Amino acid sequence: MTTLEKPVSDLQVPDDIQPNIFITTLDKIYNWSRRSSCWPMMFGLACCAIEMICTAASRYDLARFGMEVMRPSARQADLMIVSGTVTKKMVPQIVRLYNQMPEPKYVLAMGACASGGGPFKEGYNVVSGVDKYVPVDVYVPGCPPTPQALLHGLITLQRKIDQQSIRNVPWYQPGASEPIPVPILGPDIIDPRQAPLLRDRAARGLSNSLTVADRVKE
Amino acid sequence: MTAAPAVEKAEVKPDEEFPGIAAPDTRKGYGGYLVAPEHLVEVVTKLRDEAGYNYLSSATAVDYLEEGKLEMVYHLYRITGGPALVVKAQTPRDKAVLPSLVPLFPGADLQEREAWDLYGIRFTGHPNLKRILLWEGFWGHPMRKDWKEPYFEEETKPFDSRWPGGAVFRSEQHNPFGHNVKYPDGFTLEGWTPEADKALYAGLGTVTDVNAGSLKTDQIVVNLGPQHPSTHGVFRIAATLDGETIVDLEPVMGYLHRNHEQIGERNTFLQNIPFTDRLDYLSSMSNNLGYALAVEKLMNVKPPERAEYIRVIMVEMTRIANHLWAIGFLLNDLGAFFTPALYAIQERELILDVFEATAGSRMMCNYMRFGGVARDLPDGIEARLNELAFERLPRKVDELDAYLTNNEIIRSRCIGVGVLPAEQAIAYSTAGPVLRASGVPYDVRRADPYSIYDRFDWNVAVRYNGDVYDRYLIRLDEIRESIKIVQQALRDLPGGEIQTGKPQYQVRVPAGEAYGRVDNPKGELGFYVISTGKPNPYRYHVRAPSFINLTPFGEMCKGHKVADVVVILGSIDIVLGETDR
């Protein structure tokens, strides 16, 4: 603790901000250790996953960032790399996995598909980007992003971690954080958060099945 | 080797053998025979048993909306080689029922389920007819021409609203839910229960008397995946276990169903090439070739010599890269975590460098064009290829071989595991290394030659035990054969043009149907394309080897332990982009 106390005494810090000095320094250690051991979940969805594996292999070597420890279990992971097309059939599992990850947790949307639907956006079984369901921290464009691009995305995530403070990160706020409601497979994928909207539309007799073409005409 | 009939007729004419039942398909540009549905089983049985058409390559549906008909198209081949015999059966759209061919060809199982799922054709006599790519309870059969997806804008691209000079908008803006969804009018969550996996679990076989053995055990159902480190993507396995032994097992897929075929029917012919990259994303070059061949058949063009050679070089390099990957990850599944895979990936990277320099992208090459290839080889790449093909790769394959093949653990985990006998391999329509490791020397490059494979000196690799070990060995054999082909192609590579005619954005494709197939690293990849003379294909179907090779997966696993399941799956070598499309 001597190194932490020394500047305090040198700088003659006023009493009221004394605790902050300690916090920022702690933040540094806290963030440094998190950013250097951000374990991704071993979880590949589509083509982008192949590039993710290549990034972890010897040429690009994810280990340089302390990120080579891919965890097959969501419970041990800090980072979810959504590497590929999110389909409606798959999204309930993705949300469930996200809920299972312990905080602090981050999501990186890798590639055009995960960011916004990508080349398959119009498909009837494709979700237009994983951020429709889970919050995303970093988006990496590309189809697929090259390993270099993914590395850049991960460094960006590290920068984001560097800026966080222990005092206002959500996982140290009082109360438990809410899980995201798991989507349901019905006639189409159903976001339970939209149940009131469905009820309202049914009550008002509005059509739920018009396509983009129909609406543009209207 | 196979149950081929003693006297094999050179050509069969079903219309002569079955007058009044089978008639030649006389639509312009079409071929094959239309068979009355009630006689379909009888005709196909006879073709199989007497004429030797014992390999059902592909079975798929087409929706002829204007005629009010749905049609099933079956491509039958002789396992001894030769061209296809195409059989078709039609059924009215509003009451679509056809007899199932599963009793004859178990390989039709998953394909018929797909036709039920996407087109709503009921197959009488199918043992397990439920949805496969979508889920039970999905609203409608989406590949029917009158089914519209929520983001539907126009039947075909390019959309007027967007090109040329159209207004750009996000489709989400025009959906009341802000998502890619649509529901029946008046649908609410109250009083509604999802169907979930009831049908799946009900279909799983069980042992009638669990406690017949000396040890009292419980029978349980377990799910592997869709998020599982050893399922090679988002693949799911539902299995009933007796202790640690597999009693019954069913592959569950569709978690990466990206509606490739529907999007393909909205795209123009050329726009589909980059989409084929994303089928089997480990071997985009060969997917390109399969599709290019199908459309070239319709257009009746031939690429110039140099392009043919470049195509072969690229495709065989793809095979090497794919098999390296497959071997590396098979070892991963065996528990040799990541070390062999790292060796394999290292070599693959060098091949990808060549692709990147030539096509512009490491993985999604988008390189072949109708009647040629997109770009010529850049400076210095030939030298690089020479170095790889003559020096580095042969050495590295021997190295892998030396490290792995005689490893005791590999031998004891692989030999005799997941055996697929030759007769079954044929009946289940498996293809590629899976078929050839079961002792059937069937390689489309030989059996139904395309491109310029007849010019090279190479052997069809074949192994005879049909177990995991042989499926591993055959990949090594195939890498060696591919290296041989690449060496010869590099030696003979001529100069000259790389594209017949001018490169075009909008190609003219005469009306008709065509089935182009290539021997992909994973097996036979087929493209069934129907053109009506418009800029977009009317039907675009992919016969995906990874999908059909999974048909016997349950059979192969029965009686083995849970830990063997991932190994057997690894030895089939699937890729989900292609399985689910």
Ligand code: SF4
């Ligand atoms: S962004 Fe491209 S490469 Fe990535 S999953 Fe989507 S289609 Fe595949």
